[in-house]
Amino acid sequence: MYKKICIYLSMGNSNLYKGSLTTIILKLLEEHDKMYGYEITQKVKELTQGELKITEGALYPSLHKLEADGLLDVEVAKVDNRLRKYYKLTEQGTKETVSKLAELENYIKTMQNLVNPKLILE
Amino acid sequence: MYKKICIYLSMGNSNLYKGSLTTIILKLLEEHDKMYGYEITQKVKELTQGELKITEGALYPSLHKLEADGLLDVEVAKVDNRLRKYYKLTEQGTKETVSKLAELENYIKTMQNLVNPKLILE
DNA sequence: ATTAATACATAAAATTCTTATGTATAAGAA
DNA sequence: TTCTTATACATAAGAATTTTATGTATTAAT
Numbered sequence: 001m002y003k004k005i006c007i008y009l010s011m012g013n014s015n016l017y018k019g020s021l022t023t024i025i026l027k028l029l030e031e032h033d034k035m036y037g038y039e040i041t042q043k044v045k046e047l048t049q050g051e052l053k054i055t056e057g058a059l060y061p062s063l064h065k066l067e068a069d070g071l072l073d074v075e076v077a078k079v080d081n082r083l084r085k086y087y088k089l090t091e092q093g094t095k096e097t098v099s100k101l102a103e104l105e106n107y108i109k110t111m112q113n114l115v116n117p118k119l120i121l122e
Numbered sequence: 123m124y125k126k127i128c129i130y131l132s133m134g135n136s137n138l139y140k141g142s143l144t145t146i147i148l149k150l151l152e153e154h155d156k157m158y159g160y161e162i163t164q165k166v167k168e169l170t171q172g173e174l175k176i177t178e179g180a181l182y183p184s185l186h187k188l189e190a191d192g193l194l195d196v197e198v199a200k201v202d203n204r205l206r207k208y209y210k211l212t213e214q215g216t217k218e219t220v221s222k223l224a225e226l227e228n229y230i231k232t233m234q235n236l237v238n239p240k241l242i243l244e
Numbered sequence: 245a246t247t248a249a250t251a252c253a254t255a256a257a258a259t260t261c262t263t264a265t266g267t268a269t270a271a272g273a274a
Numbered sequence: 275t276t277c278t279t280a281t282a283c284a285t286a287a288g289a290a291t292t293t294t295a296t297g298t299a300t301t302a303a304t
Contacts, residue, residue, distance in 0.1 A: 020138055
């Protein structure tokens with residue numbers, strides 16, 4: 001038998017992260033070429049020093065959607081008798097990544113402008 | 123009779139804005155003391171040069187929730203025979219604003235760190 | 245031997261927003 | 275003067291995304 005007790009901290013205790021999961025996945029894949037789901041959760045935890053924890057319930061459906069949309073290709077591997085699904089960017093996925101990153105930069109500028117107008121002079 | 127044809131552009135054509143509406147409302151009220159709903163939509167449009175358009179369907183329920191949560195007080199006024207509901211921060215709302223702004227700063231730092239790790243050295 | 249870590253998955257519920265619609269007054273254009 | 279746009283509120287169905295909870299299975303560590 002199995003037993004599972006979970007503690008769900010997820011997305012930084014702030015709902016600002018809502019809507020950024022896709023951007024995060026695409027950017028990580030742009031930098032690391034080929035990653036599997038669990039690896040993404042660990043990498044995000046590491047890069048954010050524990051601030052951001054991607055939950056499985058958000059990650060896997062998101063990966064499936066990106067694949068269905070043609071932004072990711074999947075390749076199944078078996079390592080130590082355990083399943084791994086490696087994802088990588090398609091050509092279209094690479095384009096979408098550029099676009100998503102531009103959106104993020106734009107979001108940040110807009111929000112800083114809204115929230116702290118004195119510091120933005122350009 | 124009336125007729126209404128709407129063009130819904132809303133939240134910057136990017137779902138990164140999901141989750142930031144509350145922060146935006148609170149910050150505007152911190153700066154402008156007292157505002158009504160329609161005024162908020164216009165102010166946001168103006169401050170973001172049209173990039174961000176708050177829809178009524180998002181704004182009004184959000185204002186009602188903030189009021190129900192004790193973060194905003196409301197005061198009804200009649201100007202030119204037209205109804206206006208002025209909202210202002212409660213004491214608790216002022217505290218929450220500080221907290222929400224800190225969350226935003228933190229979100230921006232975390233995302234920049236994730237997305238462009240080379241530029242962050244601190 | 246039991247727990248923690250690795251590795252996938254899905255599904256109900258919550259949250260937030262979009263889209264659509266409803267109501268009403270005032271101002272401006274045709 | 276009539277039609278449209280702007281001002282000002284509201285709610286509700288549906289979409290999208292995430293949280294919370296659960297399910298299955300293998301390997302490593304205690």
